[in-house]
Amino acid sequence: MKAHLLFPDRDLDLTAALPPQSAALINDLRLNVVFEAMARGDAVIAKIVPHVLLAGTDDVAVILYRQSVMRELMEKEDFCRNLYAFLKETLSAEHKSYLHMRNRSVSGVIFDAVLSLEVLSGPLQKLKVIANKQKTLATSTAVRRLFEILDEELDDSLFADLLEYSRVFRVPEMLLSARLGDGNKGVDYRLRGFPGARFRWLKKLIGQWLPPNSYRLDPRDDNGARALNDLRERALGGAASSMQQGKDHVLSFLTNLRDELAFYVGALNVRRRLCARQLPLCFPDIEASGCRSFDAQDLYDIALALASDQPVTGNNVPMTGSRKGTIITGANQGGKSTCLRSIGLSLLMARCGLFVGAGHLTTAMVGGVFTHFKREEDRTLQSGKFDEELRRLDDLLTYVRDDSVVLFNESFSSTNEMEGSAISFDVMDALMASGVRVFFVTHQYTFAHRGFLLRRDQILFLRAPGRKGADRDFRLEPGEPSATREAADLYQRVFGVALSPSIKTTPSGL
Amino acid sequence: MTFMSLLWLDEDQRKGVLPSAVPDCFHDLCLDQVMATAVGVDPDLVSVFCNPPHEIETVVYRQKMFQDLERGDIAACGREFMLALRRSRTLADNARRSGNIWASRRWNLDAARAYAATLATLHGTLTKAEPSSPAMKSLIDWLATTLASTRHQRLVREGDEIVEALNRVSYMVRVGEGVFTVLPSDDGPDYGRRIEATFARFRQGDLQPLTFGYEEDVIFTNVEGKVLDFVATLNPEIFGKLDQYCREFGDYESETVRRLDYEFRFVMAWLDLIARLKTSGLSFCYPLLSESSQEERVTDAFDIALALERAKKKAGPVVSNEFHLQGPERVLLVTGPNQGGKTTFARMIGQLHYLAKLGGPVPGQDAHLFHVDHIFTHFEREENAHDLRSKLEDELVRIHKIITDATSRSLVIMNESFSSTTMNDAIALCAIVLNTFLERGLICVCVTFLETLATLSDHIVPMVSDVEKGHEDVRTYRIVRARPDGRVYAMALARKYNVTGDDIRRRLASQVRPRETGL
Structure with missing residues (x-):
């Protein structure tokens, strides 16, 4: 009996470490805003969502599996929320019931388990009713299969057993077996059952006679009573372990179901807020592997939309055809970083089976998303800033694969433009040549221009327009990078010649 | 059964070992500390330490045995033997503690079987290791004879049968309230399996089964005892055999095995101790003992007590020293600066002679020693009373006893003797004593500040504690053959403590300033 709402064939593994570079992603893409909006104060969602979102999946089948669950639960939002609330309540009630009696003695463990199972028995029966009704209404494979299994496994014999266990352990008579161990001490104690009923007639005869090989303790023999109890407890050890494990299995099933559902409830929470602002959402189309496209329309940064009430600008990013990279240039405060973040976030959400903040998105499968953002706040004393940037690049390259996406935001600007540009170009060119998609926000005209001259067929160029009057339009436009005065000055200083059109005809000079 | 010992050649020698008091020289030579470190928690070993053999043949017998046991594989045989015997004795001890007749017999049975297995293992491993010493070879023979005896074979076979039968016994207990x-x-x-089956459908992953810790006490409760008695009643045949077995083989451990264990413990204790010191680069060797020649030659030896102390404190290794006596030389007269290693050197010589008699490896790269009959020490004693006369009197009483008891084969070690009296008196007393020893022809080490004693005889070898050339305040702790001159180190020490003439003038001239030297 498995929840399997996130993977067709396995549970969510919350013990798995977050992928490397997660901290950078959270920071650079402002993921905490998204996490908080999904959780809306719910501790379970807050715990689950970062795991699922950051881990993502490389498996298109899993993405489609989750998209189908998501679609169904978007249709049945109230049912989904109610089921989640029911599970949460069940688990917290159970938790309360035995919180005070964390007793590790055999009888304590059995007592805890019996009590917990008594508490859980009602909710399990309710779940059975829900499953029986919902299994025919389900539209997604995952939801249908879940309710079918629940309906089948939560059967009469289960509830009969639960009833029996809540009774037998209160009966004082029991039958145990053992063998002789070291020093002829009893070992390998096993519980054989509770011959309580058959034993009852015997009780009446006590005082008159005992069967052979019997012994009756003196009522004042406290040590003997303790020893007899010890014998009993040893025999109950195996049953205690089974009861405890049984209880834990039930709890962990319910917990898994709650946790996996929490992810979808979180998604519903965000969806509700974005819909209220009438922002578009869509399920991305995932293209077959081998292709490196990223084609987005009206792509916006969900984190920004959640964090502020300002109007949201959508961008078109048509990185299609032979293009594997995008260079974004242009004015400060022009929406470059926001666009870069929206690309990163949409890829992360697509990778975990969620909808994305765009009118439309088609993307090739993404193996992993990595960020290399300029760090203002990084003031490492042991090495220079440029060192730090290269070291960070070195770190993340340990994990980058050919189907990864790397987002650079004003990287390598801590050195002079010529050196920085050379590095930027080499890095981007090498990554693209390896199949990695690169999105690069830069002020380095030398770099952008060189990319335009040499790799125009592979790179999409987007430009942030400067502020035109009071009307702030952050929409990026496709276009050739243009030199700012700053770039020209720098160029002149570095090359000793003015940045003139003639440079375009002699790219070898770079 | 033939006599078998790792330490003694025959029964008479062994019987000569008395649980005697610690030898007088132990305190002065710090051998009491060495012994304490070696025996550790095994005070039984004290009597071996305190009773070295008198016969040189026995020492040689032991040296060869020690050499065998320095081999890792043979040592492992010995260690395993000791451990296994200890385990078997723990089982026998359980028999005494259990408080139930059937439990006690089962422990006895297991103890007897463990004992038999211990001997078989020792025989097997030792035979495979092919030792070369007479002691080890005769041990193998002794074990082979013992293992082949009918009684031993029955002990093993019948024991195995009974254990097998007992392991098959199983029983049930119906437990009610106050009755079973x-x-x-x-x-x-x-x-429990039935419960598992109920919950199998919920299984999400593997859970660790719960285990409940019970203090497994050897002692039976009355309930456990009753249960076992009933189990015995239900299985009369097998428990009858167990009873018979214990009557027959209850007393299985032989006197020889007890002694062997004891002797192994002694050898291992010593080898463990020197192994610790070897790791810090110190050398050990088997001394060549002579009963005829008093010529001695030792290289790279050291005070083992000091070495142990420094090892314990993780300080650097001790300084090694060498000495020799050739021709008519009998007395080593050691002088030099205080704290220069003189006493350590004297102790080292005493230790070497004592430890050599025990048969194990001794400090040094190489050692030729005279097989002395007794070691006398004459060291300064702390006293309760401050009466100098009584101190001198005590010293004289003690030296008189030594002069009375010492033979030409003895070793006498004197350390700062008669320092409580005036220099002239001390010289006179020492001269008399040394002359007596020289006449007797015994070997003597004399640590003193009375350099002039070196001129008494050609048979006296003057030695001094050395200092570093050019840094005369730095002691090397080496004791070298040299005529003492007594001047170089005085100047060095003066400089060190800023009390040379120049120092004093300078310091007096700058009195107004706060003291800088910290003195």
Whole structure:
């Protein structure tokens, strides 16, 4: 009996470490805003969502599996929320019931388990009713299969057993077996059952006679009573372990179901807020592997939309055809970083089976998303800033694969433009040549221009327009990078010649 | 059974070992500390330490045995033997503690079998290791004879049969309130399994089964005892055999095995101790002992007590020293600066002679020693009273006893003797004593500040504690053959403490300033 709402064939593994570079992603893409909006104060969602979102999946089948669950639960939002609330309540009630009696003695463990199972028995029966009704209404494979299994496994014999266990352990008579161990001490104690009923007639005869090989303790023999109890407890050890494990299995099933559902409830929470602002959402189309496209329309940064009430600008990013990279240039405060973040976030959400903040998105499968953002706040004393940037690049390259996406935001600007540009170009060119998609926000005209001259067929160029009057339009436009005065000055200083059109005809000079 | 010992050649020698007091020289030579470190928690070993053999043949017998046991594989045989014997004795001890007759017999049975296995293992491993010493070879023979005896073979075979039968016994107990009944076991199902089956459908992953810790006490409760008695009643045949076995083989451990264990413990204790010191680069060797020649030659030896102390404190290794006596030389007269290693050197010589008699490896790269009959020490004693006369008197009483008891084969070690009296008196007393020793022809080490004693005789070898050339305040702790001159180090020490003439003038001239030297 498995929840399997996130993977067709396995549970969510919350013990798995977050992928490397997660901290950078959270920071650079402002993921905490998204996490908080999904959780809306719910501790379970807050715990689950970062795991699922950051881990993502490389498996298109899993993405489609989750998209189908998501679609169904978007249709049945109230049912989904109610089921989640029911599970949460069940688990917290159970938790309360035995919180005070964390007793590790055999009888304590059995007592805890019996009590917990008594508490859980009602909710399990309710779940059975829900499953029986919902299994025919389900539209997604995952939801249908879940309710079918629940309906089948939560059967009469289960509830009969639960009833029996809540009774037998209160009966004082029991039958145990053992063998002789070291020093002829009893070992390998096993519980054989509770011959309580058959034993009852015997009780009446006590005082008159005992069967052979019997012994009756003196009522004042406290040590003997303790020893007899010890014998009993040893025999109950195996049953205690089974009861405890049984209880834990039930709890962990319910917990898994709650946790996996929490992810979808979180998604519903965000969806509700974005819909209220009438922002578009869509399920991305995932293209077959081998292709490196990223084609987005009206792509916006969900984190920004959640964090502020300002109007949201959508961008078109048509990185299609032979293009594997995008260079974004242009004015400060022009929406470059926001666009870069929206690309990163949409890829992360697509990778975990969620909808994305765009009118439309088609993307090739993404193996992993990595960020290399300029760090203002990084003031490492042991090495220079440029060192730090290269070291960070070195770190993340340990994990980058050919189907990864790397987002650079004003990287390598801590050195002079010529050196920085050379590095930027080499890095981007090498990554693209390896199949990695690169999105690069830069002020380095030398770099952008060189990319335009040499790799125009592979790179999409987007430009942030400067502020035109009071009307702030952050929409990026496709276009050739243009030199700012700053770039020209720098160029002149570095090359000793003015940045003139003639440079375009002699790219070898770079 | 033939006599078998790792330490003694025959029964008479061994019987000569008395649980005697610690030898007088132990305190002065710090051998008491060495012994304490070596025996550790095994005070039984003290009597071996305190009773070295008198016969040189026995020392050689031991040296060869020690050499065998320095081999890792043979040492492992010995260690395993000791451990296994200890385990078997723990089992026998359980028999005494259990408080139930059937438990006690089962422990006895297991103890006897463990004992038999211990001997068989020792025989097997030792034979495979092919030792070369007479002691080890005769041990192998002794073991072979013992193992082949009918009684031993029955002990093993019948024991195995009974254990097998007992392991097959199973029973049931019906437990009620204050009452229980023991029944023969059927093959009914385990109720815990049934519970597992109920919850199998919920299984999400593997869970660690709960285990409950019980203090497994050897002692039976009355309930456990009753249960076992009933189990015995239900299985009369097998428990009858167990009873018979214990009557027959209850007393299985032989006197020889007890002694062997004891002797192994001694050898291992010593080898363990020197192994610790070897790791810090110190050398050990088997001394060549002579009963005829008093010529001695030792290289790279050291004070083992000091070495142990420094090893314990993780300080650097001790300084090694060498000495020799050739021709008519009998007395080593050691002088030099205080704290220069003189006493350490004297102790080292005493230790070497004593430890050599025990038969194990001794400090040094190489050692030729005279097989002395007794070691006398004459060291300064702390006293309660401050009366100098009584101190001198005590010293004189002690030296008189030594002069009376010492033979030409003895070793006498004097350390700062008669320092409580005036220099002239001390010289006179020392001269008399040394002359007596020289006449007797015994070997003597004399640590003193009375350099002039070196001129008494050609048979006296003057030695001094050395200092570093050019840094005369730095002691090397080496004791070298040299005529003492007594001047170089005085100047060095003066400089060190800023009390040379120049120092004093300078310091007096700058009195107004706060003291800088910290003195």
